[in-house]
Amino acid sequence: MEFSFSASATKILTTTGFSQLAIGDTLMILVACLLIYLAIWKKFEPLLLLPIGFGCLLANIPMSMMANTDAGGLLNFFYQGVKHEVLPPLIFLGVGALTDFGPLLANPTTLLLGAAAQVGVYITLIGAVLLGFNMHEASAIGIIGGADGPTSIFIASKLAPHLLAPIAVAAYSYMALVPLIQPPIMRLLTTEDERKIKMEQLQPISQTVKIVFPVVVTIVCCLMLPGVTPLLGMLMLGNLFRESGVTARLHETAETHLINIVTILLALAVGSSMTADSFLRLETLKIIVLGLLAFSIATAGGLVFGKIMCKATGGKVNPLIGSAGVSAVPMAARVSQKVGSEADSSNFLLMHAMGPNVAGVIGSAVAAGVFISLFGDVPAPEPHAAIADIVGTVEPGIRAAISQVADIAAKAH
Amino acid sequence: MEFSFSASATKILTTTGFSQLAIGDTLMILVACLLIYLAIWKKFEPLLLLPIGFGCLLANIPMSMMANTDAGGLLNFFYQGVKHEVLPPLIFLGVGALTDFGPLLANPTTLLLGAAAQVGVYITLIGAVLLGFNMHEASAIGIIGGADGPTSIFIASKLAPHLLAPIAVAAYSYMALVPLIQPPIMRLLTTEDERKIKMEQLQPISQTVKIVFPVVVTIVCCLMLPGVTPLLGMLMLGNLFRESGVTARLHETAETHLINIVTILLALAVGSSMTADSFLRLETLKIIVLGLLAFSIATAGGLVFGKIMCKATGGKVNPLIGSAGVSAVPMAARVSQKVGSEADSSNFLLMHAMGPNVAGVIGSAVAAGVFISLFGDVPAPEPHAAIADIVGTVEPGIRAAISQVADIAAKAH
Amino acid sequence: MEFSFSASATKILTTTGFSQLAIGDTLMILVACLLIYLAIWKKFEPLLLLPIGFGCLLANIPMSMMANTDAGGLLNFFYQGVKHEVLPPLIFLGVGALTDFGPLLANPTTLLLGAAAQVGVYITLIGAVLLGFNMHEASAIGIIGGADGPTSIFIASKLAPHLLAPIAVAAYSYMALVPLIQPPIMRLLTTEDERKIKMEQLQPISQTVKIVFPVVVTIVCCLMLPGVTPLLGMLMLGNLFRESGVTARLHETAETHLINIVTILLALAVGSSMTADSFLRLETLKIIVLGLLAFSIATAGGLVFGKIMCKATGGKVNPLIGSAGVSAVPMAARVSQKVGSEADSSNFLLMHAMGPNVAGVIGSAVAAGVFISLFGDVPAPEPHAAIADIVGTVEPGIRAAISQVADIAAKAH
Amino acid sequence: MEASFLAAVKISILAIVVIFTVLVILIFTIKLLVKLIPYVAPPPAPPRHQTASSTSSDQDEHVAAITATLAIHLGKSPNEFRIVNISQS
Amino acid sequence: MEASFLAAVKISILAIVVIFTVLVILIFTIKLLVKLIPYVAPPPAPPRHQTASSTSSDQDEHVAAITATLAIHLGKSPNEFRIVNISQS
Amino acid sequence: MEASFLAAVKISILAIVVIFTVLVILIFTIKLLVKLIPYVAPPPAPPRHQTASSTSSDQDEHVAAITATLAIHLGKSPNEFRIVNISQS
Ligand code: NA
Ligand code: NA
């Protein structure tokens, strides 16, 4: 080995990130800083957007090997957990452990509000198709309207992995914007009188029902839409840990350190997919517009169905709880409470809105299940991919071995 | 892409789990619900049997891809941790961190009770051979008598992976039934006078001995039976974290969130192996019967040796502590306490029974080590398996690549 | 299957570890016990050296399959996390979450002390080359002078994996010995008057600066030396979790259970690489000598630069804080405090020494980055390795499949 | 384009029908469940006893003592709150 | 069948012999250990000081203090919160 | 040997130059940052209110109150310990 001073110095200079910093990288670093800023100073879903932004920052430092496509890199390693759909279900395990389905059980018809809010998913799907996306992509974009991060990531990584980054960012950003997006729509679509409706106190629910509920949901929904089992099953297992009363240890771990660890890995992995190549595209802009559409229409869908329920029950249901059907737990329910109390300061809608709010989580999961039933049976998204492509993200050692075997095989021809 | 309404609707209908729900699946879902019921309402080892039951529920929803054999599925991913024997040792790390070997050190001869209880393992092995199991299977079934979940799972996944599900379920179920199974046997095999024997207070033990003990056990036992090192070594490391006094951070993590996380993954993986194919067999019934035999004879073995020690010490040892030698920590020790206090309400056997109780854990691990020494050198359980079989559980991308290479190689012939 | 008594007994005897126990194994078991002793009774970095020592113990029990090279073994599995450079960055995530960069921000010129202490790295590198190591090995040995465990492990596993065990052990041992190694050097290189210098109170720092700092460091340093991004980026992300004030959940997990879990896995993996083959070599002795040299010269480098800063500022800087530039947080800073208060009992240097102390972490990371820029572009350390070697540590199932394919391909010739 | 638009509309209608079907089934299941297993108000909390058992860990005793203190002081049932973890470093 | 029965019996006897051998060796090792390193009663606990270092019973006091504080500070239902973790830094 | 010794020396000098360059740039960046964003002493804590609902700032108040009491109770600085988390159930 020879080390001339100038050669070594040149090597260090040519291996700096600066030497390869393209405009795209710089823009993405700015995008990363924007996300970090929004997370910290605007409190936009900081638990997700802060590590997503930081992952984006790391991924866009040239030659850092931190993009999701850099085989052997650290964030590529975490990304395998997204690609193989392991991390979103583990997040849902924690979400289930954190969720109280009591208000939903006390008023099960609010499940319909969670269903109605899914209208946002499908209007957006149609919009996406009109904007030129194919059906798989449009489905993944539409699910942003479900207002559920893990569900969006799960569906995007399954149906349109190349759009994972903008979909995840749009989903979490708009979730953070729920307190800004929803109130004008809520005021527009409801009358003052409707907003003043006070709802009856919720019935108490037997603990046994709370325990049986997650098992029943799993059997009913997963039997009908088996594709959503990893998500919905883990959500319900987490809830069973919570309600059973005999697994306090597992419940505590699922709702604290396990979900936190998985959140760190998942968010970094999503951030690592925000490379200039995949993000600085016209599609991203379209997805951002469509995401806003999705949230708005989901809100409207919930409200309109809330008005129908109001009519049908002779005014016992305040339509404002309908907007909580988008999920975005618990922000959307708080927005219902806030808008309701603006109309009448003695109006407490929070607990009533929690029913459709958690119903929205189940609703989106069911919507995801429909997509998987329709489109999820494509084993390889790129049916004609060569070996090199398939093996692209595989562990380097294995890859090298396979390549060598392929070489030998090729020579044997 | 064409989407006719009826075609899409048909597709959704044909991809529901209902469309493929066989009688076996339905029965297994009922078995799952039974396990969940026993875990929650009968408090049968809920930390294990609740997630095992839920894993079984998920695995038996048709087309959910949640069985342990569904390559690429979520629970198949967790199952790799059982198959490659990573999760049981990590559980044992936590068990070691939770275990106080002080009572054993104060009265080391109680190790013999932990040895004597292993008689249950071997009588069961012989019974299993008589019922038609081969020697590997019989060994894995016999170890149920060791009354140690992780050890049973470790040995089953090594020697008879196709029997993992019934063995794990039997092991944990009978462990939960220890307070029902043991007392009649204890009353039958001991006299009223023996049960009234009060034991001398245990000597205090130097902290240094407690620290040196796990290192000594590791060196002595693992050198003699190297196959058990992953289990016994991790158990002793956890105990060293506990006793050393200088690794409080690691000790706390090992005994709380780490063991909890691993428990969730392990139990779901075990549950995912409870498919109709593997569970609804005559073998399962046989294993359930043999498991009961194993526990009963282990209890009897401990008691009989307790009586021998009682005689040999001139009545200083209460034979009731012998039944605690089955392990099932700390239930078996509590049973000794309870049966002893029934004979004389001023008789406190709990601490004395903790000695044989933790000795039972070491005894079973040693028994497992003997099996591994005898049978553990079989590199491939299916010696003539084709590539397709070996690769069965491998990550789909790699599998695809290997298949393609194999095709090329085949064509080159 | 035939089981003759004598054959089975012979089998058990021949599969005991005793039957294969070589002198090397015995010596390594003694080394392991020594490490455990030092960790517990001498409090030598017990969180690392206790599990490293125990991993060494397990790895050297013959036929236990616990060495890092035993494919399919438990510790080999953990070792993949070291080999693929996943675990050290996760440790650094926790270190960042635990580190307060406030004192450094209040007095940024102390970064120069962290730079000056890296002199130890390079003198040692030169010494290592003189002792016959090649440049990659010498770099990995030199970085011991950085006094940063994860950085040393990261660089060793990248540039000289065969030297990982002695480098890691030397790094952590000397870190534990900082309170013994540094004071004589400090007293030798400083005058009584210098040691009595009292420093002005540190300025308070805006929380905003503390938040922006990790982002700025990541952009500046990682853009210049992209190879260090996994380490430095994760360190800074952990610090951002800490300072942002909006990610308390993630911060708590990163600094407690996540870092603890990763520490257990990393330390066991490092211990598993301490086999007789890799450790009982002349190189190990050389590395131990060079490591001491590295720490001593790093201390001296920091002190000398501290004296320069003292002169340059007209006596406002106490040179004793220079020795803290080696990192070894927070021991080195405490040593500065202690030696300072010996000269004047009213002299409180601790907070002032924390600046160079955390600067030392950044300094070593930057030094590591330079090595990666210079030498890190070697994709395969053994360029001519046969398939068998490359695949050596791969999962057995895959390995079997690849071998079979290779056979077919070979036959097709 | 028109074809895919039509396909998207068809898919959407179909999906919404499926979602409402699934959730309506769920609603009726829940209603049945709530009817079958009605809520029973728990009996008033029994007076607390100080047991002499030394088998549970110190931690448990601390928690029990704290819980009792809080309960007495605040006039609340001890079942209404719980101290999950008290850790030492 | 008879052959495998005999094999199983042989294996069982062999295994039990091995287990007892290993554990008897362990018993003597422990006895040796306990003899070599006898228990020494710790000196009587010094009177309690309020120091910076935290002991187990300090933790107890912390919790008591927190309990009192909460009772005073919260003019509301304390069942709305729980103390998850108190860690020292 | 001499060749590699020379190479090692060259590498070392180069590396130290790079390290100092990077860290000097970092120093100036920090100094700029500290100048741009000066420290502002926080305003004195506003008086407390007892509200019915618990918000984020209530949480802070709880922590502050508990910390203060502990500090008094133990006779040590509030900076020496920290309450990590109070979660609402
Ligand atoms: Na939703
Ligand atoms: Na046992």
Ligand code: NA
């Ligand atoms: Na350093």
